[in-house]
Amino acid sequence: MKVAATALPGVLLLEPRVFGDERGFFLETWNSVRYRAAGVPVDFVQANHARSGRGVLRGLHFQLGRPQAKLVFAVSGEILDVAVDVRRGSRTFGQWVGARLSGENHRQLFVPAGFAHGYCVLSEQADVSYLCSDFYWPEGDRGVRWDDPAIGIGWPPGEKLLSPKDRALPLLADAPELPG
Numbered sequence: 325m326k327v328a329a330t331a332l333p334g335v336l337l338l339e340p341r342v343f344g345d346e347r348g349f350f351l352e353t354w355n356s357v358r359y360r361a362a363g364v365p366v367d368f369v370q371a372n373h374a375r376s377g378r379g380v381l382r383g384l385h386f387q388l389g390r391p392q393a394k395l396v397f398a399v400s401g402e403i404l405d406v407a408v409d410v411r412r413g414s415r416t417f418g419q420w421v422g423a424r425l426s427g428e429n430h431r432q433l434f435v436p437a438g439f440a441h442g443y444c445v446l447s448e449q450a451d452v453s454y455l456c457s458d459f460y461w462p463e464g465d466r467g468v469r470w471d472d473p474a475i476g477i478g479w480p481p482g483e484k485l486l487s488p489k490d491r492a493l494p495l496l497a498d499a500p501e502l503p504g
Contacts, residue, residue, distance in 0.1 A: 327362045330421040334436040335407045336363055337423050338395075342430055351430055353397060354455060364434050366393045368455035373399070376445045376452070381470055381484040383442015384408055384493070388501055389464035391437035393457040401450025402426035403443040406477055410468060410496065411438040411503045418496055420477050427451075438503040440468055444479055466501060467493040 326339040338359075342351045352358070354368065376382065383406065386392075396405050406422040424446070425431050435441045443452065470477070470486065472495045494500070 325358060325362055330407075330423075332407060332409050332416050332419060332421050332439070334434075335421055335439065336434040338362065338364075338432040338434060340430055340432065353432070353453070354395065359395075364395065366395075366457045368395065368457055370456040370459050371453065372456065373451065373453045376450055377485070378445050378448050379482055379485050381442065381444040381479070381486050381490070383467065383490065384440035384470055385442065385465070385467045386410060386438070386440045386503065387458070387461055387464040388466055388503065390458045390461040391464075391503060392460075393437045394435045394441055394454045395432055396425065396435065396441070396443070396452065396454040397430070397432040398425040398427050399451040399453050400427040401445065401447035402428075403445055403450050403452060404480060405433045405443040406441070407433065407435040408440040408442075408468070408475055408477070408496075409438070410440045410499070413504065414438075418475055420475055422477065425452075442470055444484065446480060466499070468496045468499050469493045472496050
């Protein structure tokens with residue numbers, strides 16, 4: 325597996341080894357021993373799968389009280405996947421990194437706890453899977469605005485389709501609660 329550090333400490337871009345032939349391909353999307361050795365020291369307890377169309381933007385989400393690390397990959401289609409450091413006092417607070425993840429490139433983004441996460445669908449449709457280090461806890465569900473100019477994420481051009489909840493998220497500077 326190839327592992328690339330990003331500009332944000334702890335956020336990793338992973339490329340699992342893919343074994344392919346005329347029948348198709350095989351890859352491990354998670355192996356606790358290999359991933360621990362690669363710098364992902366997490367025991368995942370929940371797996372999620374989402375299907376979305378072009379222009380759908382999900383995020384930027386994080387959890388307080390029961391923070392979640394995430395390992396994200398596109399099973400099909402292509403997304404721009406983004407992590408934002410929202411940890412108060414961090415030297416990289418408010419900074420973001422992004423990576424194109426697709427069913428073709430098999431890349432994965434590891435997003436540690438304390439980072440907001442979101443993605444935008446670049447293809448006609450995408451199936452996105454992600455493993456979480458803790459269970460979803462509605463009471464701790466938080467987020468920040470996807471288009472916060474202080475963060476300045478380079479989302480692809482075009483109209484974005486967001487949930488009402490995501491449209492109402494606060495700017496980072498106005499977020500009442502953030503990871504410490």
